[in-house]
Amino acid sequence: MQRNTIIAIAAVALVAAALPSSAQAHCDGCGVAAGVVGGLAAGAIIGSAIANSQPRYVEPAPVYAAPPPAYDEPPEYVEGPVCHMERRQVWDGYGYGYRIQRMEVCD
Numbered sequence: 001m002q003r004n005t006i007i008a009i010a011a012v013a014l015v016a017a018a019l020p021s022s023a024q025a026h027c028d029g030c031g032v033a034a035g036v037v038g039g040l041a042a043g044a045i046i047g048s049a050i051a052n053s054q055p056r057y058v059e060p061a062p063v064y065a066a067p068p069p070a071y072d073e074p075p076e077y078v079e080g081p082v083c084h085m086e087r088r089q090v091w092d093g094y095g096y097g098y099r100i101q102r103m104e105v106c107d
Contacts, residue, residue, distance in 0.1 A: 007045055014041040081106040 015038050083106040089098045 004049075007048065011041045011045050014038075083107075 015034075017037075083104050085102050086105045087100050088103050090101045090103075091097070092099050
């Protein structure tokens with residue numbers, strides 16, 4: 001909050017210094033210079049405000065999952081069904097006849 005106030009006061013001081021005084025009333029190009037200085041000051045203020053507005057990233061909460069089961073024996077010795085692929089004749093269901101299809105068969 002205080003930083004923004006200091007930046008605003010500095011911008012006002014720059015613009016006030018760029019405006020022509022009564023002693024410079026005969027100056028024909030001073031209005032252009034005041035506009036350029038004012039534009040630079042406004043650009044600096046807006047640019048610093050944009051640069052300081054960083055996107056905030058909130059890290060999601062960690063997700064804990066159960067670890068995979070650990071086997072004491074190698075996988076080839078783990079008990080369970082033994083499966084293999086076989087070719088079997090299957091009726092296609094559309095009335096065209098039988099066809100050969102690969103199927104997984106577990107013992």
